[in-house]
Amino acid sequence: MEQKKLAGRPRDPEIRKRVLLAAQRVYVRAGFSGMTFEAVAREAAVGKPAIYRRWASAEALMDDVLSSHVLVPDRSMRGEIRPVLRAIAMSVLRLAHSEEGAFVLRVSSERALHPKLFDQYFERLRSVIHFQNRALIVEATSRGELVENCNPDILIQTITGSVLVSALMGFTVAPDKDEEGAARYCDDLVAQILRGVASDPTRR
Missing domain, CATH: 1.10.357.10 (Tetracycline Repressor, domain 2)
Structure with a gap:
């Protein structure tokens, strides 16, 4: 009889957003040298493995933070x-x-x-x-x-x-x-x- 493959633990769909926000806050306080996976995991209240699964290094995480940090201009400004x-x-x-x-x-x-x-x-x-x-x-x-x-x-x-x-x-x-x-x-x-x-x- 064929065995069913056990489903793994479902990924939290919000975890990326939480980690990016946490990384931004840690960076503001401690700079890039202090933006360790341990510090970010503690700020985001997630385990370090959840971060390692998504980002290979602090540089990769910071690059994602920078890419997601979009300041949207007010396109309604016109006139006088x-x-x-x-x-x-x-x-x-x-x-x-x-x-x-x-x-x-x-x-x-x-x-x-x-x-x-x-x-x-x-x-x-x-x-x-x-x-x-x-x-x-x-x-x-x-x-x-x-x-x-x-x-x-x-x-x-x-x-x-x-x-x-x-x-x-x-x-x-x-x-x-x-x-x-x-x-x-x-x-x-x-x-x-x-x-x-x-x-x-x-x-x-």
Whole structure:
């Protein structure tokens, strides 16, 4: 009589998501050198064999974390440039005060140590986020809202850089803790920047 093959233990369909999130959190706290399978397994509350079955090394796990860490731009932003710039500033401010933002900053700080791992990640960030926002600046310039020699890259960097420094230095709080204060900061920042690049003095 033919024997039936015993079914193995079913895999947890959520385990990959849990491990990737755990790896992200461990990395933010301890850096790549501290992102061991043991630490990740403890954070994810799974056994180490469950990680070894899916990833051959810490590098492979980090590569999966980076590939799954997608910051989706707000494609609804269109129209007059002032509210668009405010929306960009608020988006960066929310990111700066989030787990995702902490991850981006940690990757940035270790980029020179692990260029093969991290360079492609930043290339993707630029192509997805920066260049969409850049296109919005170019559109506004073509409509005559901004001066003709406005540099779209510098304008976006001015906004994002100002927001990130402000968050890092503790000059702003998370929008989910003080929505009005965050909105006021973004309004003031955009107004200050537009004084230098708006083509129409009434828009400044």
